[in-house]
Amino acid sequence: MSVEGCYRELSTLAGADLKSDATRKALCDLIAESLRYINQAGYYLLDSKVPRKQYGMMNWNGRKSRPVNHALFRASMSITDFVDNVFKPGKKDQATLDRCLYTAAMSFPLARDLEADGDQKSPGTFFEILVGHIFASRYKVNPTRQITIPTLDTEVKIPTDFIFEIGNGRRIHLPIKISTRERVIQVWAHQAMLDGMHGKGRFKGILVCLTETNKQKNKSVVEVCLPNQWTAYQMFIAQLDRIYYFDVPVKYAALRENYPHIQVWPFSHFLKEANDLFKPV
Amino acid sequence: MSVEGCYRELSTLAGADLKSDATRKALCDLIAESLRYINQAGYYLLDSKVPRKQYGMMNWNGRKSRPVNHALFRASMSITDFVDNVFKPGKKDQATLDRCLYTAAMSFPLARDLEADGDQKSPGTFFEILVGHIFASRYKVNPTRQITIPTLDTEVKIPTDFIFEIGNGRRIHLPIKISTRERVIQVWAHQAMLDGMHGKGRFKGILVCLTETNKQKNKSVVEVCLPNQWTAYQMFIAQLDRIYYFDVPVKYAALRENYPHIQVWPFSHFLKEANDLFKPV
Numbered sequence: 001m002s003v004e005g006c007y008r009e010l011s012t013l014a015g016a017d018l019k020s021d022a023t024r025k026a027l028c029d030l031i032a033e034s035l036r037y038i039n040q041a042g043y044y045l046l047d048s049k050v051p052r053k054q055y056g057m058m059n060w061n062g063r064k065s066r067p068v069n070h071a072l073f074r075a076s077m078s079i080t081d082f083v084d085n086v087f088k089p090g091k092k093d094q095a096t097l098d099r100c101l102y103t104a105a106m107s108f109p110l111a112r113d114l115e116a117d118g119d120q121k122s123p124g125t126f127f128e129i130l131v132g133h134i135f136a137s138r139y140k141v142n143p144t145r146q147i148t149i150p151t152l153d154t155e156v157k158i159p160t161d162f163i164f165e166i167g168n169g170r171r172i173h174l175p176i177k178i179s180t181r182e183r184v185i186q187v188w189a190h191q192a193m194l195d196g197m198h199g200k201g202r203f204k205g206i207l208v209c210l211t212e213t214n215k216q217k218n219k220s221v222v223e224v225c226l227p228n229q230w231t232a233y234q235m236f237i238a239q240l241d242r243i244y245y246f247d248v249p250v251k252y253a254a255l256r257e258n259y260p261h262i263q264v265w266p267f268s269h270f271l272k273e274a275n276d277l278f279k280p281v
Numbered sequence: 282m283s284v285e286g287c288y289r290e291l292s293t294l295a296g297a298d299l300k301s302d303a304t305r306k307a308l309c310d311l312i313a314e315s316l317r318y319i320n321q322a323g324y325y326l327l328d329s330k331v332p333r334k335q336y337g338m339m340n341w342n343g344r345k346s347r348p349v350n351h352a353l354f355r356a357s358m359s360i361t362d363f364v365d366n367v368f369k370p371g372k373k374d375q376a377t378l379d380r381c382l383y384t385a386a387m388s389f390p391l392a393r394d395l396e397a398d399g400d401q402k403s404p405g406t407f408f409e410i411l412v413g414h415i416f417a418s419r420y421k422v423n424p425t426r427q428i429t430i431p432t433l434d435t436e437v438k439i440p441t442d443f444i445f446e447i448g449n450g451r452r453i454h455l456p457i458k459i460s461t462r463e464r465v466i467q468v469w470a471h472q473a474m475l476d477g478m479h480g481k482g483r484f485k486g487i488l489v490c491l492t493e494t495n496k497q498k499n500k501s502v503v504e505v506c507l508p509n510q511w512t513a514y515q516m517f518i519a520q521l522d523r524i525y526y527f528d529v530p531v532k533y534a535a536l537r538e539n540y541p542h543i544q545v546w547p548f549s550h551f552l553k554e555a556n557d558l559f560k561p562v
Contacts (some may be wrong), residue, residue: 149513153540156509189470189518196517228437232430236477237470259434 003037003111006030007122014129018143019136024087027133028079030126034107039075041065041114047220051250055213055221058110065113067213067221069247072102086134086271097268105130105210105246109178120178128176131208131267132162135174138274139166143174150197160190163203170278173203178210181224184233191238204277205240208267211247225251234260241277244270284318284392287311288403295410299424300417305368308414309360311407315388320356322346322395328501332531336494336502339391346394348494348502350528353383367415367552378549386411386491386527390459401459409457412489412548413443416455419555420447424455431478441471444484451559454484459491462505465514472519485558486521489548492528506532515541522558525551 001009010026017023041060046067048055056073058065077100085092085100109123136142143162148155161175173194175187184207191205212223230252234240239260243252244267255262282290291307298304322341327348329336337354339346358381366373366381390404417423424443429436442456454475456468465488472486493504511533515521520541524533525548536543 149509149516151516156512158509158513183464183467185470186464186466189466189473189514192470192473193513193517197513228430228439231437232439232474232478233470235430235432236474 001029001033003030003033003108003115006033007108007126010129011125014133018129018132019140023129023133024083024137027130028083031082031104031107032079034111035075035077035103037111038065038107038114043068045070046215047218049220049222050213053250057215057219058114060114063114063117065110067211067215068106068110069102069211069213072099072247073106074099074103077103087137092268092271094268097271098266101267102246109210124178127178127210128162131176132174134270135162135164135172138271139164139172141166147194147197160194161187166278171203172277173205174208176208179212179224180207180209181212182226182229184226185229185237188233188237188240191240195238200239204242205238206270206277207240207243208270209243209245211245212249212252213247223249223251225249227251227255230255230262231260234262242270282310282314284311284314284389284396287314288389288407291410292406295414299410299413300421304410304414305364305418308411309364312363312385312388313360315392316356316358316384318392319346319388319395324349326351327496328499330501330503331494334531338496338500339395341395344395344398346391348492348496349387349391350383350492350494353380353528354387355380355384358384368418373549373552375549378552379547382548383527390491405459408459408491409443412457413455415551416443416445416453419552420445420453422447428475428478441475442468447559452484453558454486455489457489460493460505461488461490462493463507463510465507466510466518469514469518469521472521476519481520485523486519487551487558488521488524489551490524490526492526493530493533494528504530504532506530508532508536511536511543512541515543523551 006029010030013023013026038058041058043056043058046055046057054070055067056070057067082100082104085097105127108126112119112123132143141164143164145159146157147160147163148157164172164174173191187207194203212225214222214224216222243264246267248266252264255264287310291311294304294307319339322339324337324339327336327338335351336348337351338348363381363385366378386408389407393400393404413424422445424445426441427438428441428444429438445453445455454472468488475484493506495503495505497503524545527548529547533545536545
């Protein structure tokens, strides 16, 4: 099947049952097909302005891809490696796990970059399905996408990001974004709304992002970060429990060090701490 | 001077002193020049799906404009009418005032629609200058665009929408948007951040918008409104004191009727109540 055919198949199956084995199989097929597609492309290194990180870019029939983290991406990754590392129980090598996750998450977005101009939507949907499936299969429950406003008069439902009701009072509010830029304040605002409706701490707020890289006009790569804003949001709007990245921005990882100690981690940490997230601190 | 030349002049002068007479003169020049420009264009009515509102569209050299509220727009408006109604003291006819404000606010955005493809930025900047100048000249003070986070350790400044410090403890947080769509949650989130930093009620939150019209593919005009979301934001994120529109969406005006009674009004109301906004209720 073509990359596009695999994507349509995945959308359908994920919409029907995000946590299912059928969704996982369609996800694996799309990742494998995307990697096969981008393996035809040329690849060269870019000028990275990010400390201790190298970035490259793919090129195919004149179309250029988004920046690729050179140390994290492995175009030769096999689907067996991906499934064994991400979904099978047991202790994993952290570096290998990080590479499997990043390679899988970048596969289809890179293929779309090389196949079509300016398609932002389908890479975003793919990334949401990838992360949503990992959460849903881990907690064995599908998310909802709306929430009822508790009001004294009429019942009102409003749309939200993924909401997981895991049982025993455990709930997760899970926004998933390819990158955040200045739109990220929406995530803290949604968390504030859930806190206001249902009480603080009722929903764990977990934001998952792919990367914050940006290719500038002179072809150098930067990470677009607003750490002061994040600090203000975490202090004054609401508290997010975790922010996971597939390619952690240097300036956001540093936020862990100082008050309010925003917990920004590689996404691989979720796989390790998924069962501990609801333990009392 | 050309429309573009007038716009550059206005940007420079507004950046130097938003409340000044020089800014007002440049604003008037740009509005007059824009109206002259769009008076060359063709005009025809669209199919309006909005109850009790008619919309039209301009057409010039194959370029099409955004929808125009037929009852509010007067291409023949003179600058003297605009200045007398908007800036001179004394009692005004409400309908005339609404038309002057709407015509002025739409003038440059319409001209840009007919002159260039997909320029969102300069109409947004123009609208911000127009509204910002009306506030700044009314309260005789220029706004700032950043705020210092009160923290126990280091001093951190973050960028904001317009903040007016009027004196005697009176402060306004003034976001200005051509239209809001789903991005509007940012406005409530910024208000929550200011409330969290400085105490609730310390900054009056006033949102000013032009319109929420959208032209659909079949050329009918709708208003894109999310009243349930607004209700949830006002109940659970923060409280905005006023939301003024130059073309008030039907579904948002109705929000005044029920709890939490969000105060959505035509922008002309600001000119009447500017001195009363800080009276204790």
